[in-house]
Amino acid sequence: MTEAAQTQMTVSDEVAISIEKMNKWYGTFHVLRDIDLTVYRGERIVIAGPSGSGKSTLIRCINALEEHQRGRITVDGTVLSSDLKNIDKIRSEVGMCFQHFNLFPHLTILENCTLAPIWVRKTPKKEAEETAMHFLEKVKIPDQANKYPGQLSGGQQQRVAIARSLCMRPRIMLFDEPTSALDPEMIKEVLDTMVELAEEGMTMLCVTHEMGFARQVANRVIFMDQGQIVEQNEPEEFFNNPQNERTKLFLSQILGH
Amino acid sequence: MTEAAQTQMTVSDEVAISIEKMNKWYGTFHVLRDIDLTVYRGERIVIAGPSGSGKSTLIRCINALEEHQRGRITVDGTVLSSDLKNIDKIRSEVGMCFQHFNLFPHLTILENCTLAPIWVRKTPKKEAEETAMHFLEKVKIPDQANKYPGQLSGGQQQRVAIARSLCMRPRIMLFDEPTSALDPEMIKEVLDTMVELAEEGMTMLCVTHEMGFARQVANRVIFMDQGQIVEQNEPEEFFNNPQNERTKLFLSQILGH
Amino acid sequence: MSDTHQHSIRFVRESMLPEQEPPATERGVIKWMRENMFSNIPNGILTLIALYAVYAILSGLLPWLLNGIWDAPSIRACREILDGQTGGCFAVLTERWNQLLFGFKYPNHLYWRPTVAFVLLFVAIAPVLFYNTFPRQMLIFTALYPFVAYWLIWGGSILVPIFALVGFGVGYIVYSKYVAQSFAMGFFGGIAGALVTWWLTGMIPVEGVLAMEAVPSRDMGGFMLNLILGTVCVSLSIPFGIALALGRQSDMPFIKWICVVFIEFIRGVPLITLLFVASVVLAYFLPPGTNFDLILRVIIMITMFASAYIAEVIRGGLAALPKGQYEAADSLGLDYAQSMRLIILPQALKISIPGIVNVAVGLFKDTTLVSVISMFDLVGMIRGPILASTEWNGVYWELLGFASFLFFITCYGISQYSQWLERQLNTDHR
Amino acid sequence: MTTLSDPPRESFRLSMLLNDTRYRSYTFQFIALLCVIALFSFLGYNLVKNLQAAGLNISYKFLGETSNYDINQTLIDYSSQSTHWRAAVVGVLNTLLVAFLACVTATIIGVVAGVLRLSKNWLISKLMAVYVEAFRNVPVLIWIIIIFTVMTAVLPQPRDFRGENATASMWFDAVAFTNRGVYIPKPVLESGGMAVVIVFLLSIVGVFAYRRYATKLLYATGKMLPTGWPTLAILFVPALLTYFVLGKPISLEMPVLAGFNFKGGINILGSLIALWFALAIYTGAFIAENVRAGIQAVSRGQTEAAASLGLRPGRIMNLVILPQALRVIIPPLISNYLNITKNSSLAIAVGYMDITGTLGGITLNQTGRAIEAILLLMAFYLAISLAISFIMNIYNSKMKLKER
C-alpha cells in the first residue's frame, strides 16, 4: 500500500466511540485506570502494550463482554449501560474478531456467517446468504462456504471470523490479536484482509504487535501499560520518536526481536 | 565445540556392544534384517534413516525392551538371552532416554532420579540423593529437584530423563530421538547436555535427525532403511559423500529442509 | 558383516536384503498359542483353569439349552417329557410368551398395537442415533412419535394425542413469537399457550371420537412396561436434564442453588426410595381427589431421577466447550436463549450423547425395580404370576435366563452403539 | 476527553426489571423463588389437607414405641419388645454390613478381573470380557434374584443333612451350605482367648512396623530385607505360640444339626449372601472396567522407562504403575461404593432386613407412618452419600498430579 492509499482513508469528525474516565476492577485488581479515548469515524487505531496491560480488557469493555465499573463508554451515540437494549444495540454496531477465531464448529462457514443476521437482524435467509457470500468473496474464500471450520487452515478460519463479523454490517470493528495464533504464512493473508477493510474506511480498533501493519494502516497508535494509556501518537512519530520510557523499552524489545 | 574438543573424545579398542546377524520379526513382518554392528567403548554413534526403518527397534533390542529372534547381541561382554539375570545386568549397564521422556509423574524430580539407584543398586538413600543432585547440576536444573515433572518444561523434562539414566552410572547411553518432541529452543538445551556427555567419553547410540549434532559429536553415522544398515561412515564423509542412492535421497531431503 | 572394516568404518550396502519368513516360533498357531496362552508357567496354569471353566459352563449349559422342551403345558408335563435328562423347560416361554412381553392384563387382541409402536420406535429413534446417515426430515416423525405411540399403546380417542400435539404446537408458536423480545417471555408465554390450549381442548368431549379400544395404564406389564418406562423417562428427562444443567451453570446464585440441591438430593438416594415415594406418599402431596395412576407417578419419579443424572452428563458437555464460543455468540448480538439453542447446546449435547446413552442403559436396567413396588414388569411377571402359578412353579432358570437375555441384548446393543459413537465423535471433523 | 461521569443514573423504570442486566437476574431469581415457594406451599397445603381429611398427622412418636416384630439378623441386641427406633438401627447396621462386605468383595473381584482382562493370555482376557459384559448389561435386581434362587431352590435343606441316607453333607463337618444360608464355625473365646486375639492384632501392627523398618534400612544402608516369609512369620508365630502356651483358649463352635436347623456356629443368611454376592459381582464388573482403564491410563512408556532403569516387573508394578493407576481408579471406585450402598436397598427383594426392610418396610407398614419413615430413610442414604462424596473431594484434591 502506498502513501496515496493511506491518505484515501478518510477520518471524519463524527465520534464513533468515546470513553471517558473508564475504570475497571477484577475483584480488587485495578485493570483499567481512568481510560479516556475518543475514536472518530473512519479512524484505525492500533493498541499495543506488554502482556497483561489491559489491552484485551479495554476492547472487551467496548463490546460489553466485560462490565466496567466507573466512567462512561459511548458507542455510536449509545451510552453503554447495563440496559440489555443498549448492549444489544452496541453489539450489533460493533464487530469483534478474536485471537482464537471462535468459529462455531458445528455450523458450515456459510451458516456461521448467516446465523447472526438471521437471528439478530431478522434478515431473510436468502438475503443473509447473499451478504455472506459477498463478504466471503471479499476475504477470498467463497469456495469454502460449505465446509466446516475444522476443515480450514488457521488463516482461513480467521478470515471467516472477519467475514462473519462483517455480515452484521458493523460500523466499528474490534480486533484482539487476530494474528497471534497463526503461522507466519497465514498472518499475511489475514493482515491483507484487514488492510483492505481499512481502505474502505471501516473504523477499527486493533490490538496487535504487528508493527508493520500499524505503520501501514493505523492513523493512531496507543500504547498501554498497567491499565493506563501511556502514550498515543501517529504511527511514524510513535515509532521514531517515542517519548515515554516504557514505550521506548517496549519498542526496543519488539523491533529488535 | 571445537575440533580440539572432538579429538579429546577417545575411542578405545574395547568392544562395548556387538551385534551379530541379528534378525527380528513382528509377527510375519521382518523389521530388522541381518544387523551387524560393533560399538567400541567411547564411540558416539548416530543412527539415522526414514521413518519405519527400524531405528527404534534396533535400539530397543539392545536394551532387551524387545526380543530378537535370531542372531546375538553382546553388551559389555554379557550375551543377551532370555535369562532374566543377563537382562538385569545389561539394563543396569545401559541407560536409555526416550522421545517422550517418560518421567514418573507421581514422583518429584529427585525421587525420579533416586528410585532406581535405591531399589536396583541398593544405594543408601542419602548417597543416591547426592548422586542425583550431582547429575541434576550437570544438566543444570538442581533447583528443580523438588518439583514434579508436570511442572517442568519439555526441555527440562528431557534433561531430567538424562540425569535419571546417569544416576545408574551406565557405561552406555541409548537415545531414541530425544529432541523430536521438543520446541526448538528446548532442543538446544538438551543437545548441549548430550554434547557434554559425549565430551566425557560416554559410549552413546543416538537415533536423531539433528544433523548438526551428528557432525559435531558423532564419530560414526549409521543409515538404516528397511530394517537394514545401508551405509555407515564418519560424519564428514557421510554427509559430504554418501554412496548409496537411498542415503543420498534421504540426505537431500533432510538437509534441503 | 564381513565387509565392515574395523579401521575404516565405512560400509555401503550394495544390494538390499529380501524379507525373510520368520522362524517357526514366530508364526501361525504355535506362536499364537505360545504367546497368548502358554507364555510362562503361571499363564499356562491360568489357561488350563480357564479351559476347564469354559468346559464346565458349556457342558452344563449346552445340553440344557439344546435338550430344552419348547412345548408343554406345565412343568410337570415338561419333566415327564424330559424323563430325567437335563434340559430346560422353555415351554414356559412359549406358553407365557405374551404375558412376558405384554403383562397379563393387556387385551390379547390388541397385542399388535404395542408391537407396531415398538417397530416405529426404531424408525423414530434412528435419525437421532445416526444423525449423519438419515435425512433430517425424519426428525419430524421422531417428534410425532410420542403421540402416535401413546395412541397405539393406550388407545382411546385419537383426539387426545392430537390435542396434546396442538397444545405443543400452540406453545411453540407463542414461544417463537415472543422469544424475539425476551426469552423468558417466550418461554413462559409458550407454556401458558400450551396450558390454555390443553385446558380448552380438555373441555371438548372426545369420548369415542375416532377411538381405538382404550387400555388403562395399570394393564401395562411385562417387557413392554420396561420399554415404556425406559423410553418415556429417558426422553422426558433430557429436557429437564438440560434445564437443570443450565441452571447449575447459571450465575444466579439462587437458581444455581436450587438445581444443585435437587441434583445432589436425587443422586444421593436410591431409586427404590423414590419409587416408594411414588407408590406410598406422593398421593399425599397432590390435591385431594386427583387420582394419578401408579404408572404415571412412577414415570414422574423415574424422570426426576434420570434428569439429575443426565444434568450431570450435560454439565460435563457444557464445561467442555471453550469460553470463546459463549463470547463469540455474545459479541454477535445473540441473546441468551439464542446462543444456547443455536451455539452452545448443539455442541454440548453432541459431546454428551455417549454419557446420556450410558445413563439411559443404567436407567433401563433400573426399570426392573418397579417390580419391588408390585408392578408387573418383566421381572414382576416372572416373580409374581408366572412362578406362582401351579403350572410353572419352579422353572426359575428358563425365566430368569430369558429376562437376563432380553436385557443383555438391549443393553449390550445400546452400549456398543455408544462406544461406536464415541469413536465416531473422536474422529469427527474438527 | 476529560469530562467525567458515571453511567448516567437513570431513574428506575419497570422495564428495567427485564432489560437491565443489573436487575434482571434479581427478577429471575425472585420469580424462581416465588415458583419454589408456590410449589412447596402447594405440596404442603395438599399434604395438610390430605392428612386432615384422613385424620392423620406427622409425628415421630412411633419411633419410641415397641416394634412388636422380630428381625432375623441383628448385630445388636434386639427383640420384638424393642422400639421401632432400635429396629431402624438394626436395619442401618445390616445395610452397612452388606455394603461393607459387598464393597470389599467387589473390589477384589474387580481388581482381579480388571488385571486379568489386560492379561496377555487371550483366553483369560476374553473370559473376563464376557464376565464384564454379561454382568454390566443385566439389571442387578435380576442377579440378586438369580443368586437368591440358587440359595433357596438349589442348595439342600437342613433336613437333607439328617438321617441315614442324608442327601447332603457338611464340608469337613464344619461348614454347611443350606438353602437358609451358610453355617460356619464360630470362634469362642475362653479365658485367655482375648490375649491371643490381642497378640494377633499386635502382630499385624508388627508386620507394618517391620515393613517400614525394611524400607528404612534400605534407604539408610541399601540392605534389602526379605519381606515375604518374615511377614507370614510375624503374623502367625506369636499368635500360635500364645495360643498353645495358654492352653488353646480359643475353640471353634461347630454348627450342628439340631431340631429344625443347624445350631451353633455363625449363620450367614441366604438373603445376605444373595445380596452380598449379587452386588459384589455386578459392581465388580464395573470396577474391573475402571481398573482396566486406570492401568491403561498409565502409558506403556512408564513401564519401559522403569524396565530400562533395571527395575523388576514386581517393583515396576508397585513403585511406578500402581501409584499412578490408583489415582485414576480410586474416584470411580468410591462412586461404585456409593452405588453399592444405594443398591443394597434392593435387599427388600430378597427379604434381607436392612434399613429399607425395617424402617421402610415393616415399621412403615405396621405403623402406617409412610411419610415419616420414608423421609428418615432418604435422610439416611443422603447422609451416607454426602459423607462419601466429601471424602472423595478431599482425596481428589490431595492426589491431583502437580502440573504447570
Add this chain to the structure above:
Amino acid sequence: ATLDDVKARGKLNCGVTTGLVGFAAPDANGEWDGFDVGVCRAVAAAVLGDPAAVEFVPTTGKTRFTALASGEIDMLARNTTWTFSRDTDLKFDFVGVNYYDGQGFMVPKALGVSSAKELDGATVCIQTGTTTELNLADFFRSNNMEYTPVPIETNAEAQQQYLAGACDVYTTDASGLAATRAAFEAPGDHVVLPEIVSKEPLGPLVRHGDNDWGDIVRWTLNALIAAEELGVTSANIEELSAGTDNPEINRLLGTEGNLGEMIGLDAGWGKAAIAAGGNYGELFEKNIGENTPIALSRGLNAQWTDGGLLYAPPFR
C-alpha cells in the same frame, strides 16, 4: 364423594390380594375369581348394576393400606384383619366381617411336628406388614421359643420359599393356609397344625371419613349374609323379586320400602348384589367351601341360626 367418583368412572376400583386361590386370584385369562372378589363384584353390582364393572387392583400386605388411603382403590377386600389400630390409628373403617379366622401354622408332614409348641428353633415364613407377623412374635415370645423369621411380600413367594424348604413353617390366616395348601402339587404332604394362635376377623374396609360410601359397602355385605339367612339365592332371586310375603325379603330386594334411596342407590341394589355371585353361602361354597380343593368348613362362619357368628342386622 367416593360414590360419585365410582359412578363417574363407571368402574369400582377394588383392592384384592396379589393371588390367593379361593379368595382372589386371576385365572389364565386374567379373570379374577374368589371369595373376596365376590364381595367386590357384589358392591359393583349394587352401585353400578354390573358385577363386571370392577377394576381389580392387586395389593400386597404392604401396599394395601397406602393404596386405599391414597384413593387408588375405593375399597379393600383382601382378607384383612379388623384391628383396633387399623380402625383408629390408620383411619380406616371396617364395614363388617366376611370371614372369621385365626392364625395357623403349616408344616411339611415329614418334619413330624404335631403342635405349634414344638416349633422351637424353626425358620418361619411370614408375610410382612400383616397382623400375623406381630402375632408370631408374641406367640413365640410367650412360649419362650426361638425362631428365625423369613419376611416375604406375597403369598406366592411364601409358597415358593416354603416349598423349597427355605423355611420349616408357613404361618398366616388359617384360611390362607388352606388355600395355599390346596394349590400344592401334593397337599397331603403338608399339615396345618391344630393351634390357632389369634383372632383374625377378616373383612372389607374403606377409607375413614366417607360414611355414605362405608354404608354402601357395609350393607352390601350384610345383604349377602341376610340373603342366605332369608333363603334368597341366585337361583330363586328372580322369582322372589316378584314379591313375597316376607317383608324383609321384599325390602332387601327393593320391592318394598325405599332402602335403596336411603343409601343413594336405586331400589334394585340388593337384588343386583345378590344376583352377582349368589348369597354369602353360595359364594362360600363356590370358592372355598367343602367341595372345593380348599375345603373349608363353615365353622364360625355359619349363620347365627346354625350356631355360627354370622348375624346380619335387620333390613328395616
